Amino acid sequence: MKSIKISVPAIFFIALCLLFLVFSFSIYLKPYSISTFQKNEFELAGKGRLVWQKYNCQACHQLYGLGGYLGPDLTNEFRKLNKNEDALRAFFKGGMKQMPQFNLSKEEEIQLIEFLKSTDATGNADPRKYKILSNGMTEQYEK
């Protein structure tokens, strides 16, 4: 029987790939830990995420500092508008400066608002609400 000879770079490559897969799956499995109650709650927000993408809100806006740079970060916009859903609707419809007016359907409005509520509920994206640890890491201290 012919023996297979594996080169040293191949061994390192395979070992690193295995580590990477373990790391990746540890992330993929996270939603499993969510309760059924929360899953139902997040269904509408998940649809809102699709509305966010459909109207390409990410071109200008950020979530946790990730996204476009033309408009403000919207992670906690719901909170900033005193949890006023009508104020959010007014922004969608009215537009401002570079932001065009969007003609969202009623259903899309509800879903997008639910999405922005859910981002707000995850924490606080304001850099002033982070503390600096002695090892140089940062941590959110105020939700």
Next chain:
Amino acid sequence: MKSKVKNPGKQFIVLALFLLSIGLIAGVLSGLIYIVPEFLKESLGFISLRPLHVSSVMFWIIIGATGCVYSGMWYLARKPVIKVLSKIQMAMWLIALIGIYGSYLTGNFGGREYWEFNPVWALPIALSWVVFLVGFISMAKSIKRWPVYVWMWLTGIIFFLFIFSENYLWIFPYFRENFVTDMTIQWKVNGSLVGSLNQLLYGTSFFLMDRISKNENAKIGFSKLAFGMYFLGLTNLMFNWGHHIYNLPTDNYIRYVAYIVSMTEWIFFVKIIYNWKKQLTEFKTYYSFFPYRFLMATEFWVFVNMGQAILMSIPVLNLYTHGTHVTVAHSMGTTIGINSMILLAAGFMFLIPKTEQTNKPARILSIAYWSLQISLVLLFVSLDIAGFKKGQWQLDPNQSSFGTMMETLRPWFILLVISGIGIMSSFTVFIVYLLKKVLKNGK
């Protein structure tokens, strides 16, 4: 040993040059919207122009890198390249590009940042990559002992395919409905995808260096140091992406892994400084040879961008720069200063026949080269300063409104647009020159 089949990589590099042209025009138009808010608002608007710019530049890099890998393997492989497979791959890219640009021009979005097009067009891209992998393996099988750049190309192709598929996990509600996990995966993808493209491009850079250098001792294809650097790059591709999401309330182990792994980049940084003097001598020797001149520009921009990237990877400093134009400066610096310089070096090497490669380049090329470097320095500085100012605003206890803060950045946005025009003009000189050469010499 050369095969008798024509280099199939050329067609990809030519297509990539066309996409770069679109990316440059859309980039300048997008920049204008920062200083003239109503500009094109009623037609394309920033919503279409930004993806047109970002995706076109991404495709310039992805398709250009594909062309480089094909060209390199065309030189190395002992049997003819799989001609049919490269044609199938090109056809799939063309289908995808027609769909994607149609998607952007009609406002039919639905995808994620950098991939905003209707997700259906991701399918031909993924399939084209499967074809690429099959073609690459069939070519690489004939090489007995792989130099480091063949390893890097294989790594880049495999990981691009894996990560590009991971990029579409959001279509499943299981992932999409958990915001923090979804964002974690999204930025895992964005970080690692850049890493996989770097493998393709840095592999090309090593390949070009080996071909240019006449000093046998300086060849790096089989050096232990080059393999060491390759594995360090691979580790960073896999685990370094977490520095994008220090602010996201994800698990601590993800953030700490990124923090620790990103600090290994100091090794690259120190190596660049260590090699500086030796490379300066080489630079003087080969200065007139354009592919080498672009590779030297790459070295400079790697130094600048890596220095900034390492600092941005320290969480306490990241808190100041995250979500600001400092991040844009970094991505512009890497896509233009590093990726595009390698691709232009490859363009001059692969698109121009050896008999026409000269050590006495036209004056216009030298002017364009330096105007590109100077314009990029100005672009980098304007974005960094705008970013630092926004960073200050983000941490100001008496924060003004977002609109007021953006008004204070206006002078830096004007400089951004001027330098952007400089970059576009300089690139145009190289694009026209290379395309003229291709037309003159036939396919």
